[in-house]
Amino acid sequence: MVEAQMKELDWNDAITLASPYAYALGVTLSPDGKPNIIGLGWWSFCSWDPPMLTIAVAPPRHSHDCLEHLGEFTLCFPAEDQAEGAWLCGKMSGRDVDKFEETGFEAVPSKEVKPPLISGCTVAFECRVVNSVEAGDHTIYIADVLAQHATPGKEHHIYTVHYRKMLSLGSDGYANFEL
Ligand SMILES: Cc1cc2nc3c(=O)[nH]c(=O)nc-3n(C[C@H](O)[C@H](O)[C@H](O)COP(=O)(O)O)c2cc1C
Numbered sequence: 001m002v003e004a005q006m007k008e009l010d011w012n013d014a015i016t017l018a019s020p021y022a023y024a025l026g027v028t029l030s031p032d033g034k035p036n037i038i039g040l041g042w043w044s045f046c047s048w049d050p051p052m053l054t055i056a057v058a059p060p061r062h063s064h065d066c067l068e069h070l071g072e073f074t075l076c077f078p079a080e081d082q083a084e085g086a087w088l089c090g091k092m093s094g095r096d097v098d099k100f101e102e103t104g105f106e107a108v109p110s111k112e113v114k115p116p117l118i119s120g121c122t123v124a125f126e127c128r129v130v131n132s133v134e135a136g137d138h139t140i141y142i143a144d145v146l147a148q149h150a151t152p153g154k155e156h157h158i159y160t161v162h163y164r165k166m167l168s169l170g171s172d173g174y175a176n177f178e179l
Pocket of ligand 1 (some may be wrong): 059061090091134160
């Protein structure tokens with residue numbers, strides 16, 4: 001079989017083709033002590049031992065202000081039954097709405113950091129920022145993972161195709177829904 005030749009394409013189409021991306025919710029605390037949630041596609045594990053991960057947050061986001069104020073966050077992976085609220089967290093700013101109120105998500109206390117966890121997520125990590133790097137139009141926050149939690153029985157989390165479409169996939173690799 002003759003393979004088609006590779007061709008160059010624009011950045012936007014390449015982002016679509018590299019999909020899907022695991023969609024996570026970053027919970028921070030604002031200077032007045034209010035928890036806020038941001039939808040994040042740009043996160044990555046970056047160290048096995050010690051456990052560390054990174055998130056990339058754009059300076060205009062309310063979450064950026066929160067992280068500059070308190071370098072702690074939780075990274076929570078929404079389960080498929082949390083899809084609607086999770087999507088809202090990627091569309092609205094904590095400057096305008098209280099996203100816990102708006103989504104009905106329940107905040108539960110973390111063990112090691114001040115920002116809470118979101119109840120019912122498949123898995124969640126408690127993180128403390130140890131460094132940050134300016135990278136183009138985002139700031140990369142590099143963090144130690146201090147604890148991790150899961151909701152037994154919940155395995156299907158949410159993935160996005162570019163930043164337009166959502167689907168849920170389990171660790172078994174099967175998709176459950178597409179929005
Ligand atoms: C699928 C998806 C992925 C996103 N990924 C990121 C990301 O990795 N970094 C970022 O700064 N914003 C990302 N956003 C945009 C923010 O979630 C959005 O601007 C949000 O309203 C910011 O909330 P805040 O102002 O309360 O921090 C994403 C949005 C969506 C829908």
